């Protein structure tokens with residue numbers, strides 16, 4: 001299974017929109033996809049046809065997966081809607097906001113998600129992770145587990161500063177945890193008529209070159225209409241400009257993922273399902289530090 005994280009510590013830059021549309025597009029292309037909501041605001045499931053009641057603590061969620069022994073597959077629910085049969089969603093769950101604090105108490109907390117993904121590697125071809133608007137432990141978990149991080153960037157005046165900070169974190173994660181983490185910045189909410197938008201995009205391309213995707217997602221009301229219907233835009237309005245852009249992005253993502261060598265076999269899989277007291281391989285990861 002390949003892993004894509006969608007991250008930017010700024011809110012409102014189209015992370016959730018991008019996560020849902022790329023995950024849906026990969027599933028519409030025949031891949032088995034799980035998408036995981038790591039944002040306590042819990043919008044991802046709503047955009048994929050789940051209703052409020054399903055987000056509200058009915059069954060295990062990303063919170064239970066990250067902080068406990070729940071395997072990923074047990075928390076995954078089918079997305080709703082025609083064309084999305086191969087797409088599953090792990091919702092954030094009402095307690096996810098607590099997870100950052102709880103993770104800090106665990107040894108190896110920044111690789112909790114990676115262990116869960118490895119244990120579920122045979123079930124899906126791709127996992128797409130929606131990150132919260134912060135650079136805390138949830139985002140670090142996603143970056144540590146990912147083959148590729150997509151960074152939606154709204155091309156406006158202050159974006160560049162935020163991107164520099166995120167790039168520093170990506171570099172740290174590469175140095176300490178995940179040397180092969182690839183990155184693509186994706187210009188989103190792009191307004192061709194806006195001179196500042198165009199100037200910021202030019203600057204991004206000049207400074208970051210190949211790390212900026214060729215795909216640009218423009219402002220498109222079809223995106224909002226689709227979300228209001230609980231559908232990703234690639235399924236709801238496949239002929240729209242935004243859907244086309246997201247299909248192109250999904251293809252770029254797939255080609256980056258398929259160009260990577262097969263991952264080395266993990267030392268052991270399913271570690272999270274071993275009892276921590278049993279002395280099994282990896283059991284120590286689950287040991288809680290004394291308060």
Ligand SMILES: Nc1ncnc2c1ncn2[C@@H]1O[C@H](COP(=O)(O)OP(=O)(O)O)[C@@H](O)[C@H]1O
Pocket residue numbers: 010011012013014015016017018043188189217218219220221223224227242
């Ligand atoms: N291409 C687009 N065209 C129009 N509106 C968009 C587009 N992409 C995202 N939006 C809207 O922008 C807002 C923020 O998007 P969202 O994906 O929730 O951002 P984030 O997850 O980064 O906070 C939402 O209201 C969404 O509907």
Ligand SMILES: [Mg+2]
Pocket residue numbers: 015016017039043
């Ligand atoms: Mg979001």
